[in-house]
Each structure stands twice: as C-alpha cells, then as structure tokens.
Amino acid sequence: MDATAIVTELALKARAASRSLSTATGEQRSKALLGIADEIDKSSDFILAANAQDMARAQSEKMHPQTQDRLLLTAERIKGISSGVRQVAELENPLGKIIREKDLPNGLHLEQRTVPFGVVGMVYEARPNVSVDAAVILLASGNAALLRGSSSAAASNAALLKVMRDALAKTSISPEVIQLVPSDDRATVKALLHARGLVDLVIPRGSASLIRMVVDEATVPTIETGAGVCHVYVDEFADLSIALPILINSKTHRPSVCNAAETLLVHSKVAEEFMPVALKALKDAGVIIHCDETTLAIAKKNNVEATLATDENWCTEYGVLEMNVGVVGSVDEAIDHIAKFGTKHTEAIVTQSREVSDRFIAHSDCAAVMVNTSTRFTDGEQMGFGAEIGISNQKLHARGPMGLEAMTTTTWVVTGTGQIRS
Template identity: 45%
Template sequence: MDSTDIHVDIRNKEVDTVLDEVCSRARKAQNAQHALKNMTTEMKDDLLRAIADAVDARAQEIENANAIDMKDAKENGMAVGLLDRLLFDCARVRSSLDGMRHIATLPDPIGKVVRGLNMDNGMRLVQSRVPMGVVGMIYEARPNVTLDVIALCIKSGNAVIVRGGHAAQRTNAATLSIVHDVLQERGVDESLVQTVDDFGREGAQALMRARGYVDLLVPRGSAQLISYVAENATVPVIETGAGNVHIYVDKSANVEKAIPVIINAKTQRVGVCNAAEKLLVHKDIAEKFLPRVATALTQANVNLRCDERAFVILNSAGIPCHRATDEDWDREYLDYIMGIAVVDDEQCAIDHINRHSTGHTEAILSEDYSAIETFTRSIESAVIMVNASTRFTDGGQFGFGAELGISTQKMHARGPMGLEELTTTHWIGYGTGQVRA
C-alpha cells in the first residue's frame, strides 16, 4: 500500500457505507474472539501447527501469486529495497512458518499473573493478562506480516483484521485463502481472521474509525502511513516506527570489528526499518577510519551523502561521495544510500541522534565502557545495540517467533512487539463478603 493509499475524504458517503460493512465484520470478529478465549493453550498451538503445515504444503500457490505482484510492482517502478520487502517466495514463506511454529512452543501469555496483593480487609487482588480483543493491522508491501500477525493473534487470544495494501494484494489473498481453509476444517469461525483488502483504501479508513469494534490498530510501513494513521484514527493506535537508524563509531572502536558491522547493518537488507541509514564518526579517528569504511560501502554499491568534514576527507581520498542536504539527516532511505557525518565527541553524536532519529534503533561501536554507558543512558530510542548490527532489532531475532511491529512510542509496548504486547490486563478481587466502609 502506498503511503497515500488511505488518504480519502472521511465525509464521503461511500466511505460511511464501507464503515458499516467493516464494523459488521469486526462484530463477527468479536464473536469469534470470544470463542477463541475458551480454547486451551494446547488447542491454540495445535491450530497454529495445522496452519503452518497447510501453508507449507501450498507455499507454491503463494509464490505464484507473489510473482504477479512482483511483476506489477517492477513495472510500476517500485524501489529496489521495497521490492525486496515485497518478495514472498517459497523460501520466505517457510521462514515465516518457522516463526509460526516457534510461537506454538512459547508460553501462553493469557492468564499470566502480573502482580497480586492481599488487602487489610482480607480481600485478595490479582492482576493477570487477557487478550486485547480485535486487532487491526494496516501495512504496506510486507506479505510476511500476514502470517506473523495471524500467528501472534491466535496464540494471544485475539481476532485480527488486516489491510495489507494493493502491492501485495494477490499474495495476501492466497495466504488468507489457505488459512481460512484450515479454520473451516477445524471448525473454527473464519471471522477470527479477516481482511478488508476488498474495500481498498476505504477499508483502511474504516478500520481507523471502527471505534468500539477494533480494540487496537497497528500501522506498519512508511513514516507517512504511520503518521497519517496516528493522527486520524479514532481507535487506539500503537505506532510502529520508521527507521532513521544511526551508528556512532567512537574513537575507541575496534576498526576490524566495526566495518563488518556497518556493512551488515546497511546492506544485508536495505528496505527494512532496522537497516542503518546514518553513520557518525568521532573526529579523532575520521581521517583514518572513514576512507576504509567508505571504500567498503561503495564496493557494496552504497551511495554516500556526507557532511562537509566527511566530504573533504573522502573527496581527498578519491572516494565517490556527495554533499548531504539538511533534509538528508531526517530521511529513512530504504535504499543503497547512507548519510555520513563527523562529530566532535560522543555528546555531539548523542545530540545529533536524538534530534534526527525516529526513535527506532541506534548503535554504538566502542571499546570504552564509560562511553557505552553514557550513550545507552542518553539515547532516546526503543533499542540500542552495542558493538552489534542494528539488523538484530527484530521479533524473530529476539526470540518472539515473529513480531507485530517495532513500537517507537514510550508506552507499555516499546521495541519489537510479540505475544505479551498483544495483551492487556484485568483485575480480579476475591472476597468473602467484604463491604467498603
């Protein structure tokens, strides 16, 4: 889905008609979710394994549908990084299924006691985890999200309604068809997993307005999409962040370790939100370090956009580079482009990051314990990596099996979101006839 895919007039009568239809689907999802709450952990895990097996057996159907989506996207000029994110061939399908099967092995968060206490009057209070209810997902060309969110929602006891966007519409339809077949075979209400893709952009708009029917909405995609949903939705929203991700190379950094980390963070997959977009280098090592890392980056086909000091160093070394504009420092490229700046000290790096970051992931490469502690204490982002690639910011890498997204808000859900982030809590008070004086 393009970032403008949901920008419609909310007063449009057609949109209001779609809203009625989406609310009707959400009402059915509520009923299906109530039934899901009565399923045991074993039953939910068995259902996940059945879905994984069925999708595995029919993965070629998804790949075939994805090939058509990929062809259309290429003809429409989609950027290389985004094309990589759209690709969902058999290998990637099965990678997602590995995550689904892993989720089936994880502890069930539902019923987990968060805290409890005994009141002076003898009452016992217990706070425990319960499902959110109906979860809506609006996402762009990321077909893996469809399987990820289904697995996470079923295990955490939630119904889910997805809007997966035009670019991956055939891929998502093929995936959902298989999932619905399994639900039907298992006697599970198909309304547990629904889509509003058939309503196009109006479906996304309706999900945003389905207050009282959708308990949580998670947008996942470009900064423009996320901002639009957060600013216009009337249902509760958790923002997943665009990734203007920084790496700071301290003067004490081990150069031999630093360069492979930077190359991996930038180039392993350029179209994902945890790919590094900016490189900040301490001035004391810039003269020696920058030519080495820049050579490695250019050999990996990365275009370099430099501040004045970095430009002078690299230009003098004969390394191709361009001067950065003011806009570069706030951009998430999702492409073979990296911004490079020389900073006077660690505090300048921290100030630069906190000013320009989207609050997703930052990294420090350093052998100085004091510098590391100052950096990790001062950076205002959801995840901070120390001497490691930013590409590890991922629910699968964190052991969650999959992720709903990576929250950049300073709320209960921050960073990669897994099963527990799809729950809320309730309190139960156990008494023996107590009354309040």
C-alpha cells in the first residue's frame, strides 16, 4: 500500500476503536493507564534492548550528540516514564465537565461540556518517551492516537507500542486506539498531515524545522509546539546567591531539551560582580560561551575563553552545552532583547523587586515565566500534569505544557421540552 492508504487504514482502525474509549468511565481509563505503567516496568529489559538497536545505529551514523541524548533510554528514564503514566492516571477525569450552563427565556437548557477531539496524530523526532507521553494523555482524555515517530527511534517506539497495547488487551479498551504510523517512509508524514476528515488534530513535537514543516504542510488542524530559545535575566535587584544555581541548572541540567536556557542576560549594575563568577561556572561546566563586547572584555580579564556572538547565535536553540551571554542596562532592555530573539517559550528573571518582576511578566509574551527559579520547570510532570504531550508556544486553545485539559474540546447540549424556533 502507498502512504495514504496506510494512514487511512490506521486512522479508520483508531476511529472504530475509539468507541471503546467513549463508553469507558474515567475510572476505567485510569486503571488502563496503571496497567500500562506496570507493563512498562515489567518490560524494561525488552524496551532497553530495542533502544540499544536504535542507539547502535545512531552511533554508527554519527548522529548529533543532542539527538542521541534525546533518543537514549536508561533504566532510570524508563522508571520516569512509568511514573509519569501513574501521575496521569491519578488526575481528575477531564471529560464531561460542564463549563457553562444556563436556562434560556424560552425554556431551553444549555450545557457546554468537555469532550475528546477524536483521533489525534503526533509527529515527533527521536524521543521514544513521547510515544508513551502522548498515548497516555490521549487515552486519559478519551482520544485515539496515531503516533508517527522518527526512523531513528523505530525499534524503541515499536517496543513501547507493543507494551502499551499488550496492557490494553487486558482491559475493556481496545488496543487499536493506539496506532504506530510506519517511519520507514517519509511520505507517511505528509499522508498524516493531509488526512483531513480522518484525523481531527495533529501535534508536532521536535525541531523548529519539523514544527514549521507540519504547520505549513498540514490540512488537518494543528496545535503548534515551538523551539525553546529561553533566557535567564539577572536583574540589578537579584539575590546573586540564588542566581548562579538557577543559571547553571537552567543551562546544564539537561541541555538537549526545549526548556534549557540558551541565553544569560545580566543587568549592568551587577555585571562586574556576577559575570566573572557566572562565566567561570559555565566554563567549568563545559559550556561554550558566545557573548557581547562588554561580556567579552570581562571574560578576557578573567581568563575565560569566549567568542563574540552574532545575531545567529542570539536566536539559536543550541540543545548542547553552548550559551550566549550579554549585559543589558535595564529590565526593559532585557525585555526588548527577548522579544527580538526569543521563541515565546520560557523566560526567567532573578530579582527581589516585585515591581521589576511584574513588569517582566507583563511584557514577556511567552508560554511560561519563571521568577527566581529555573527554566527547567516548564514541564508537564513538574507542574503536576503528569506527562505532557508537548509545550505549546501558540496563543489559540492551549498554551504552555499540554496535559489532559488541553486535549479536550467542547460540545453544546441543548435540552428542551418540544420548543421549535419561530
């Protein structure tokens, strides 16, 4: 079969199987997720063996270290995946909630209720954990899933899908609600994006180029996730004792992810005190530094290797131990810099001034603002959503880490007693 026929068949299977979701209670869906978590834990060796195949291929093809880190599964990461599933299982049922309700003068009763989208497609790169994150969030919110990962994670994704479907086979929910779209042919991506009428929503998760391709190419409605050129701004009123650990954690905790910081901005009034310490700490952590002329002079004075940053540097999501550093004269100058080079993902400010932080929040047009804490907390699990399906940079419907509520839409239920419109 060609790519269109393959996607059509998978979408129809998912649509039919989704009826078993629509008749399942919130408790039944939660129990199914707990079964998936248990099956993942029991199958750790099986999953690791599959991931080892992907990693061997990645290493032989000299894949970028950032991508290899995203691809890698470890026993600890697998435990984290199953833990995220259990957190989702404990969340409140997002379906059937009455958002608005009222009685009209003609006697009609109106209710706006939350319902699933239906069949949701995911297009993502490298990270096999997304296969589980996406599937369980979609299941918990009553949606069937069409998962199209990258060929680099083909073995890992296939193993994880088998584990999840094996778990569902022990429940009243059909295993067919999760479908894996083949990744050996790039044409299946385009077929998924063009499956309007068969697929209700597509969500991309990955590089800026992947996301842009999906948004530009899709005829199916999309929720746009985005790249993370995130900033840490150290204000003149910052407590510098907390600024340094916030900076190091934001950059080095896991540099390959989208909520890692890519740029440090420091107020000129604390630059002479803070910058030498920050530059040395970054260098000791193995971070390559690009900076403006003011910072470059400080770096040379303190024997820290650095290069002059270009506009391309300032707008780059590195995903590795590489960072831009600059000095600004005010919070407004920091805001202007972020508006020019940021991607509306996560911005952090370190300050003890409520007035300054309020100004920063008001003018930071982004999905999440961190005040006196690390950018790494823009994360569904860290924010109490369990796993996340992605982080939305857009302003329509969902913004920030997308959990269960973001994967629902609404329907109006109008109840009458025989009224007809005149």
